[in-house]
Amino acid sequence: MTVQQSDLKLDGNAIAGLLREIFTMEMTTAESTCAGCHKVHAVGQVEVYMNAPGAVVRCPACGQVQMRIVKGGGRYWLDLSGIRCLEFSA
């Protein structure tokens, strides 16, 4: 199987606004450690797929899903199970 890099792929800045709705801090400069490959990337550098029922964040190194954000019906659902650690400045 080969994987085509889709035109639908964006970077982490695409969800900067969405993350500001949830977190009180600026998140694009936060650094996330992938739970799959343990590589560290700034949130602004991750791969984001927005043309979907929710925002899907993937690791730029291994492609694993790091974060899923669903917003609808007056609620948010946030899955961070693909992130081992999220570090941001105080």
Added chain:
Amino acid sequence: MSFISRGFRGKRRDAASSSRVPPGQYVVNDFPVLSAGPTPRVAFSEWTFVVEGEIDQPKKWTWEEFRKLPTEEVTKDIHCVTKWTKLDTAWKGVSVDTILEGVETSAEYVMAFSYGGYTTNLPLEDVTGGKAWVAYEFDGQPLHPEHGGPARLLVPHLYFWKSAKWVRGLRLLNKDEPGFWESNGYNMYGDPWREQRYWGD
């Protein structure tokens, strides 16, 4: 005058379609592409389809074997949870009834799973009885990878996230388990006519 007659036809079409559009949906004429990740390109020579899980003898087809199964052509309305509805979409594929023919199982649920890692859960009775297909042609053409080709699940009576793109098998389950979107806010069943979009709907 042609101008008047065009407008008239448009109005009639809208009136005829309103009973086919579930609550909260609007009709589109294009076919939006939704994707939770990069588009897998699966070569026909590598493609397989499997039925596994609660089954004594798991089943497996290569592309060549799968294409020899009896086909059906169906025209269905499809409803995406992101609120678009597309009317009269024409598909060709293999009925899930044909795929599960002769299978004895105690399972009441299935997990569809795909190349690229996507999953979605469905009751077994929602993919049998002429309600679901593994489709490999859309509008008379081979299904484009952007829309799930080589083959995708087609379960038109549920929201379209249940119609898994790039499907590579069905896992038969005794217990319902949430798939990719169902584990993060989306409804376990997803009936568009009851607007079952999210948990608790």
